[in-house]
Amino acid sequence: MAESPTVAIVGAGMAGLAAAHYLAINHIDFEVYETSDRPGGRVATDHIDGLTLDRGFQIVLEDYPELRRLVSVAELPLHRLYPGVYLQHEEEPLLLSDPRRVPGTYRQTLATLTGLMRLPNLRSAVHYLNTQHPTIADLGEVLPLPLNETVFAPLFRGVTLDSELSGPASFAFFILRRFLNGYASLPTEGMAQLPAIIAGPLRDHIHYHHKAISVASGQLIFDDGTTVTPDWIVLAVDAPALGPLLDLHLPAMRSVGFLHTLSNRRLFGVPAVELPTRGSPIYTIAPMSDIAPSYVNHNPERHLITASCDPTATPAELRAALALALNCSQEDLEFIEFGVVEAALPRGARTVAEVGQRVLLAGDHVGTPSLNSAIESGRQAAERIIRAVRRGTKEPGVDG
Numbered sequence: 001m002a003e004s005p006t007v008a009i010v011g012a013g014m015a016g017l018a019a020a021h022y023l024a025i026n027h028i029d030f031e032v033y034e035t036s037d038r039p040g041g042r043v044a045t046d047h048i049d050g051l052t053l054d055r056g057f058q059i060v061l062e063d064y065p066e067l068r069r070l071v072s073v074a075e076l077p078l079h080r081l082y083p084g085v086y087l088q089h090e091e092e093p094l095l096l097s098d099p100r101r102v103p104g105t106y107r108q109t110l111a112t113l114t115g116l117m118r119l120p121n122l123r124s125a126v127h128y129l130n131t132q133h134p135t136i137a138d139l140g141e142v143l144p145l146p147l148n149e150t151v152f153a154p155l156f157r158g159v160t161l162d163s164e165l166s167g168p169a170s171f172a173f174f175i176l177r178r179f180l181n182g183y184a185s186l187p188t189e190g191m192a193q194l195p196a197i198i199a200g201p202l203r204d205h206i207h208y209h210h211k212a213i214s215v216a217s218g219q220l221i222f223d224d225g226t227t228v229t230p231d232w233i234v235l236a237v238d239a240p241a242l243g244p245l246l247d248l249h250l251p252a253m254r255s256v257g258f259l260h261t262l263s264n265r266r267l268f269g270v271p272a273v274e275l276p277t278r279g280s281p282i283y284t285i286a287p288m289s290d291i292a293p294s295y296v297n298h299n300p301e302r303h304l305i306t307a308s309c310d311p312t313a314t315p316a317e318l319r320a321a322l323a324l325a326l327n328c329s330q331e332d333l334e335f336i337e338f339g340v341v342e343a344a345l346p347r348g349a350r351t352v353a354e355v356g357q358r359v360l361l362a363g364d365h366v367g368t369p370s371l372n373s374a375i376e377s378g379r380q381a382a383e384r385i386i387r388a389v390r391r392g393t394k395e396p397g398v399d400g
């Protein structure tokens, strides 16, 4: 293998790409080694038969602070979702809109929310205040039951893809702020366009089909037997890949289900995500082609819907649940794919960001399961190295 770089980054997911970006703009020499043949890791899209199919329903939150720092969001080719959601409530789906962005909807929004209001649950509020690390579920229980069941719990099940709502309550506040301050969007060519744009200027330094199999004494060994001995190593791999590299036992990850279907007619009034009730195995239903017509090659006859769902549900259960939620017949839907993203999201506990001298970790497992957190971890690893290089030292501990 060619000369060893100052920094070797393992993994070209959002965390690895962010680390590479910040090193590049600070003129620190780096190379990225990625086992697959493309950037993006878990942000993946397939293009099949004129359809753009994301591997699992994902969205870009334009107000993610780390995204705004990394790229000019205004210049990204994004299609915005309607600022609101369809909720399943009694017979008809209810459209809850952000009245600040859709003038004229404030009466309806107020009426919907008022209808779901009861006294807050004081006992749960006391529990929440007395819990050191309250979960999203703890936060939901403070709310009046109908508001939690109809809005809060379906929203955060859809966002975290976790039916237990076991993530930290602080993550719910963070995400709520992002929704209130900015739009949720889809890139024109699918979610994988986002990492592809970030990888563009870095392309000469990304080596695909390079699987790291061991990290020992500052040396990185690849599966073809080649090695590099950089000054620094940033391991920006997903948590399951980290275990064998470092001989660590990490908490298991959660899997997430998804499905793609075409419908023979437009089933949504506005391009908003629908959130089924908690009893449904479907977490979110998104009218992809209504949001971004490029997802069906601008073919007005094709209506692409992508849903995220319980990974253990059977296709028959999902077909029935989707038809029920969309108030249509199963014959109206042509199912294209039922898939599961294995090890999709970290489960709870965080890993540390540093595992030894000159070996730093990056990835969503260092923070929270989100693009924002993956990017942040990559930036922080890069900044750690930049500071140490500027001070002329290779020791990560010296700058505290």
Ligand SMILES: Cc1cc2nc3c(=O)[nH]c(=O)nc-3n(C[C@H](O)[C@H](O)[C@H](O)COP(=O)(O)OP(=O)(O)OC[C@H]3O[C@@H](n4cnc5c(N)ncnc54)[C@H](O)[C@@H]3O)c2cc1C
Pocket: 010, 011, 012, 013, 014, 015, 016, 033, 034, 035, 036, 039, 040, 041, 042, 043, 055, 056, 057, 058, 059, 060, 210, 211, 212, 213, 236, 237, 238, 241, 256, 341, 344, 345, 362, 363, 364, 365, 368, 369, 370, 371, 372, 374
């Ligand atoms: C279905 C689904 C929906 C999601 N929805 C959203 C959403 O709407 N909004 C949001 O913010 N987040 C969402 N997320 C979370 C987000 O996608 C992840 O948090 C983020 O992409 C993780 O990036 P990462 O760089 O940490 O890891 P990864 O993307 O997993 O990148 C790790 C990279 O390392 C490579 N690698 C692994 N082992 C090796 C090795 N030994 N040698 C070399 N390379 C290796 C992998 O091939 C991969 O490219 C979703 C995730 C999933 C799965």
